[in-house]
Amino acid sequence: MSDFIHVFQPPAEPGGPILLVLHGTGGNEHDLVPLAEMLMPGAGVLSPRGKVLERGMPRFFRRLAEGVFDIEDLKLRTAELADFITDAAAQHHFATRDVTAVGFSNGANIAGALLLLRPDVLGAAVLFRAMVPLIPDTLPKIPSTPVLISNGKMDPLVSAEETERLGAILRSAGAEVAVAWQNSGHDLTERDVTTAREWLARRQAR
Numbered sequence: 001m002s003d004f005i006h007v008f009q010p011p012a013e014p015g016g017p018i019l020l021v022l023h024g025t026g027g028n029e030h031d032l033v034p035l036a037e038m039l040m041p042g043a044g045v046l047s048p049r050g051k052v053l054e055r056g057m058p059r060f061f062r063r064l065a066e067g068v069f070d071i072e073d074l075k076l077r078t079a080e081l082a083d084f085i086t087d088a089a090a091q092h093h094f095a096t097r098d099v100t101a102v103g104f105s106n107g108a109n110i111a112g113a114l115l116l117l118r119p120d121v122l123g124a125a126v127l128f129r130a131m132v133p134l135i136p137d138t139l140p141k142i143p144s145t146p147v148l149i150s151n152g153k154m155d156p157l158v159s160a161e162e163t164e165r166l167g168a169i170l171r172s173a174g175a176e177v178a179v180a181w182q183n184s185g186h187d188l189t190e191r192d193v194t195t196a197r198e199w200l201a202r203r204q205a206r
């Protein structure tokens with residue numbers, strides 16, 4: 001199995017949904033497990049720890065400066081994470097179409113990269129405080145892949161233009177994108193949790 005330190009909790013029902021939770025810079029595999037449980041009680045949880053260290057802080061890929069990504073590293077790390085998801089699906093008997101990525105900040109950015117480079121490993125994504133991770137050489141075809149982007153109106157790291165650009169790129173690839181604006185900065189709020197929980201519940205009910 002592709003080697004990521006991780007937490008795996010099986011879904012309450014076999015064949016149930018799986019949340020792939022991806023932490024922000026300086027987080028670890030335990031951070032967002034309670035968030036996953038709040039978002040979708042009973043869902044399985046797969047939570048890897050990013051392998052890149054920036055001054056001791058785990059991340060999912062290298063950056064050259066704040067908001068300036070090492071694109072070669074991002075591509076490599078995205079491929080590695082995609083292989084980890086595929087291996088975990090085989091080992092724990094779940095289908096990758098049942099996987100919803102839930103990423104915060106750096107975790108949202110690698111989730112965006114998965115959608116653009118390896119959409120085969122995800123069925124949907126919830127991106128909290130996401131940026132445009134990269135522009136792929138060829139846009140993938142991800143028709144009707146549901147994506148929720150929940151960003152902060154006052155986020156000093158992610159501008160409204162950047163958020164709209166990410167939404168536009170994913171829509172051009174065919175994704176069904178919803179953008180939710182929160183009255184907040186870069187940190188997660190209660191409203192993010194409620195927005196995502198309701199969005200996920202609507203999807204499950206379809």
Ligand code: MLT
Pocket residue numbers: 024025063066067068105106107109157
């Ligand atoms: C990133 O590097 O992915 C973004 O700047 C978000 C973060 O601070 O981790």
